[in-house]
Amino acid sequence: MPAGAANRIVTSRYDGPWSGLALEDWPAASAYLVDSHLDAARAVWAHATQPERETLVASAGRVDAEQAEQFRADGLALVRADGITPATTERPADAGRIWLLTSGSTGRPKQVAHTLESLTTISSPQPPRMWLCPYATGAYAWWQVVTMSLQLPGQDVLFVEPGELDSWPERALAAGVTAASGTPTFWRQALFRSGDVLAQIPFEQVTLGGEPVDQGVLDQLREAFPQARISWIYASSEAGAAIAVHDGRAGFPANWLDRHTAGRPVLSVVDGELVIRSDKAARGMDGDIRTGDRAEIVDDRVLITGRIASDEINVGGSKASASKVRAVLLAHPAVAWASVKGRRAPLVGNVVAAEVVLAPGATATDAELQAWCAERLPDYSVPRRIRVRDEIPMKETLKSDV
Amino acid sequence: MTTLSRDQVREMMGEVLAAQGKELPANDDAQLSEIGFRSLDFSELALRVEDELDTELNFDAPGLRSIETVGDVLTFIDQLQQAS
Numbered sequence: 374m375p376a377g378a379a380n381r382i383v384t385s386r387y388d389g390p391w392s393g394l395a396l397e398d399w400p401a402a403s404a405y406l407v408d409s410h411l412d413a414a415r416a417v418w419a420h421a422t423q424p425e426r427e428t429l430v431a432s433a434g435r436v437d438a439e440q441a442e443q444f445r446a447d448g449l450a451l452v453r454a455d456g457i458t459p460a461t462t463e464r465p466a467d468a469g470r471i472w473l474l475t476s477g478s479t480g481r482p483k484q485v486a487h488t489l490e491s492l493t494t495i496s497s498p499q500p501p502r503m504w505l506c507p508y509a510t511g512a513y514a515w516w517q518v519v520t521m522s523l524q525l526p527g528q529d530v531l532f533v534e535p536g537e538l539d540s541w542p543e544r545a546l547a548a549g550v551t552a553a554s555g556t557p558t559f560w561r562q563a564l565f566r567s568g569d570v571l572a573q574i575p576f577e578q579v580t581l582g583g584e585p586v587d588q589g590v591l592d593q594l595r596e597a598f599p600q601a602r603i604s605w606i607y608a609s610s611e612a613g614a615a616i617a618v619h620d621g622r623a624g625f626p627a628n629w630l631d632r633h634t635a636g637r638p639v640l641s642v643v644d645g646e647l648v649i650r651s652d653k654a655a656r657g658m659d660g661d662i663r664t665g666d667r668a669e670i671v672d673d674r675v676l677i678t679g680r681i682a683s684d685e686i687n688v689g690g691s692k693a694s695a696s697k698v699r700a701v702l703l704a705h706p707a708v709a710w711a712s713v714k715g716r717r718a719p720l721v722g723n724v725v726a727a728e729v730v731l732a733p734g735a736t737a738t739d740a741e742l743q744a745w746c747a748e749r750l751p752d753y754s755v756p757r758r759i760r761v762r763d764e765i766p767m768k769e770t771l772k773s774d775v
Numbered sequence: 776m777t778t779l780s781r782d783q784v785r786e787m788m789g790e791v792l793a794a795q796g797k798e799l800p801a802n803d804d805a806q807l808s809e810i811g812f813r814s815l816d817f818s819e820l821a822l823r824v825e826d827e828l829d830t831e832l833n834f835d836a837p838g839l840r841s842i843e844t845v846g847d848v849l850t851f852i853d854q855l856q857q858a859s
Binding site: 688689716718719720721724726740743744747752753757758 | 822826
């Protein structure tokens with residue numbers, strides 16, 4: 374029985390311990406295509422208590438018919454709210470195997486092989502907490518919260534369905550939440566929309582991950598929650614959880630680079646890219662994992678600023694960095710959120726274009742923001758078009774593709 | 776498709792320059808190099824036109840030309856609109 378069996382989990386349809394979840398007689402190798410956190414939690418509990426199981430959990434909406442058929446051909450039965458569809462290939466279950474679907478930024482999500490053990494990254498005792506889990510079912514970050522609650526006594530979880538995300542601060546306050554993990558976009562949106570309710574939540578732990586974490590959002594959270602420990606975590610379904618920083622500063626100390634410590638991943642920067650070697654990596658990822666994330670050493674810190682492939686904007690032969698422009702916009706006192714992209718234009722091929730959301734009550738014109746950027750950036754990096762949006766956009770992954 | 780008049784485009788061109796503390800002279804023969812209207816400014820102007828019309832201009836359509844004066848810019852934008 375997992376050590377966290379008595380921990381309380383709360384969904385829109387269930388409030389009780391892990392051990393109280395009702396299980397059914399599902400095939401040993403199953404892909405659970407779920408519509409709710411409750412069905413996902415039941416699949417997890419079955420996996421955690423029946424060692425012979427092989428499990429994939431994903432939001433039903435993420436898996437199209439062709440991929441579902443591929444699961445069946447690969448030997449997984451489909452378990453949906455309305456019934457079970459058997460696999461088309463018979464084979465014994467790969468005992469203990471857990472399959473994750475990556476966020477699939479290009480094309481169809483791909484499967485990554487894990488186990489409960491490789492997904493469990495927090496194993497030391499923690500103070501009792503009620504966690505908020507806003508992540509999509511089956512995502513790597515979702516598994517992080519779930520495995521922590523399964524393995525560590527005192528770690529209760531409130532799951533929020535995607536349709537309830539707008540009102541999570543009220544639900545969290547009512548449920549007694551004291552800890553939460555979310556993307557910087559998730560936190561920015563919450564501060565923007567519901568800052569007053571948010572400030573009433575007695576957070577002891579605030580965790581960020583899934584996107585580059587900038588100093589601006591860390592400072593906003595510190596101001597809103599002066600008592601909380603504020604952490605950011607670098608993790609991916611391929612590399613596992615590799616970096617955890619708790620000092621309230623963006624980036625991680627440069628002296629962590631190329632350091633060999635037992636049980637810890639080795640971090641390197643190669644040609645401006647973060648490279649990780651970790652024993653928490655997915656199966657088949659035993660060597661150096663090139664993360665595709667841009668890493669920059671500034672003074673005593675290593676800052677992770679964006680994706681290499683999408684960061685560079687070629688403006689008439691000059692290379693503008695979308696993440697740098699974004700950082701400058703976010704440093705403007707009136708800007709709550711910013712996204713920077715290239716936009717096709719005559720003569721120079723592309724120009725830098727931005728979308729921003731202003732802080733509640735703040736005012737700034739696009740000309741003022743351009744002037745702010747012009748004082749801090751080379752000419753070609755200044756956004757030539759700035760669109761002011763009313764709301765911070767957020768996808769099911771809690772990210773906003775900035 | 777709706778198009779913007781030469782005067783409307785001229786006004787936008789003035790806005791691009793004004794954001795940099797520069798002024799657009801009334802004379803169409805004014806040299807771009809003298810008023811400090813550069814490639815990036817031209818690109819921004821084209822995007823302002825696109826946004827105003829809510830359509831994409833076909834930047835590849837007009838052939839090669841020499842754009843040296845304010846009048847050249849206005850003519851080129853006009854041709855971009857006609858070609859789209």
